[in-house]
Amino acid sequence: MDALAVIEAGDAGTLRRSSQETIAALRQVAGAVDAVAFGEAPERLADEVGACGAERLWVLSGPAFLTKSPDLWAQGLADAIRRLAPKSVAWPGTAWGKDLATRVAGVLDAGLADDVVAWEQDQEGIVAVRPVFGGKIRERVRVLGSPALFTVRPGAFAVQREAVRSARVEMISVAVQAEPEVRVTGVEAAAHQAAELTDARMIVAGGRGLGGPEHFRLVEELAAALGAAVGASRPVVEEGWVPHAYHVGQTGKIVAPDLYIAVGISGAVQHVAGILGSKCIVAINHDPSAPIFDVADYGIVGDLFQIVPALTAAIRQFKGATE
Amino acid sequence: MVAVAVEVDPAARRLVVRRELEGAVEIVETQLPAVVGAQRGLNTPRYPTLPNIMKARRQPIAVMPLGDLGLDPVGVQERRRLRVMGYEEAPRRAAGQRLSGEPAEVARELVARLHREAQVL
Numbered sequence: 131m132d133a134l135a136v137i138e139a140g141d142a143g144t145l146r147r148s149s150q151e152t153i154a155a156l157r158q159v160a161g162a163v164d165a166v167a168f169g170e171a172p173e174r175l176a177d178e179v180g181a182c183g184a185e186r187l188w189v190l191s192g193p194a195f196l197t198k199s200p201d202l203w204a205q206g207l208a209d210a211i212r213r214l215a216p217k218s219v220a221w222p223g224t225a226w227g228k229d230l231a232t233r234v235a236g237v238l239d240a241g242l243a244d245d246v247v248a249w250e251q252d253q254e255g256i257v258a259v260r261p262v263f264g265g266k267i268r269e270r271v272r273v274l275g276s277p278a279l280f281t282v283r284p285g286a287f288a289v290q291r292e293a294v295r296s297a298r299v300e301m302i303s304v305a306v307q308a309e310p311e312v313r314v315t316g317v318e319a320a321a322h323q324a325a326e327l328t329d330a331r332m333i334v335a336g337g338r339g340l341g342g343p344e345h346f347r348l349v350e351e352l353a354a355a356l357g358a359a360v361g362a363s364r365p366v367v368e369e370g371w372v373p374h375a376y377h378v379g380q381t382g383k384i385v386a387p388d389l390y391i392a393v394g395i396s397g398a399v400q401h402v403a404g405i406l407g408s409k410c411i412v413a414i415n416h417d418p419s420a421p422i423f424d425v426a427d428y429g430i431v432g433d434l435f436q437i438v439p440a441l442t443a444a445i446r447q448f449k450g451a452t453e
Numbered sequence: 454m455v456a457v458a459v460e461v462d463p464a465a466r467r468l469v470v471r472r473e474l475e476g477a478v479e480i481v482e483t484q485l486p487a488v489v490g491a492q493r494g495l496n497t498p499r500y501p502t503l504p505n506i507m508k509a510r511r512q513p514i515a516v517m518p519l520g521d522l523g524l525d526p527v528g529v530q531e532r533r534r535l536r537v538m539g540y541e542e543a544p545r546r547a548a549g550q551r552l553s554g555e556p557a558e559v560a561r562e563l564v565a566r567l568h569r570e571a572q573v574l
Contacts, residue, residue: 225474241534257538270538316480328475332573367494374494375473381493389573406546410571412563427549428566430559440560448564448574
């Protein structure tokens, strides 16, 4: 095995999309890729991991991994990495993955390149590419020493799935100190759908062009018709129209859906930096010189109060016709 | 950990942090001292007043050589774990298309293009 993908299971043994992408990313630069997960691995997870192209699924099991604890899990993972000795290890660049990756880098005194969007292999190893300065510039970095650790930006790599092939499950027991310093004492489901932004395949986001919080339902209705997540630009969040969790942009959530629809968003550089990974961007704005049109694949100049309801109706009609 | 809300119990030297994950909020407890990252929206910043800004301009800036921190400059180089190989301009998105017409017509046109050209519907 050359490389190890640290994966996060979703509900009922599904594999989160960002984890699937992490395996796909490693397969670009490594011959043989294994995955590692915590706790109990349902059979379905091994199938999912195998379909993504990993050969083995290592499962860190034991009492320490039944309750979530970032520092204990990092210790266990560091121990597993020492024993399996992969050249590279990658995590999905989610809150969970970034937390673990930085902790493991500390325990192993290893180098970590965060937020990778592309990479290539040369004689000396991997050169990773990551966006800096709000996405305007791309930095090429090499991690010195072994193992080289990476987090992969969600949405940057396409998932590759193959014919059904299950990964071989291997249990691995590791030693961890008994008392965690950081304890997770509770998890609450987010009270709003915006929390799904990082994994969302479609997003509809609203900006100040909506005029007031009472008009935000236009965005929500379009999102509901599409089955999309809801986002917002910074001014809208700062004004308190919607919770901070909706914030899309450089200082909020960086997203990479297949379809991003910006409604009444002018397209400040900080907002645009958060959406450049999107496959298709649609902008609806009354101002023909709004910078959002410079990055939009499809731009509609006009009154959003007329266009958005018309678009919601057209989507419903389209869905009705194709179902 | 990156926090969206923090409660401190100084007597017990304990910290309770709420932090946002994808699709959930996690409540995490730890002992002090701890390192906490702050997320936007965690708190309302206290902006400096003009007199304080003027005062700040007169404050001396202390420069600490690595040696003062007990670090040896050569050792720091050896412990380096990342090497920057270069920078390049990020690829720009090609200019898109503008659609115009009556709202209902434009909406139908957009849906058709999202389906046929962009293939995202």
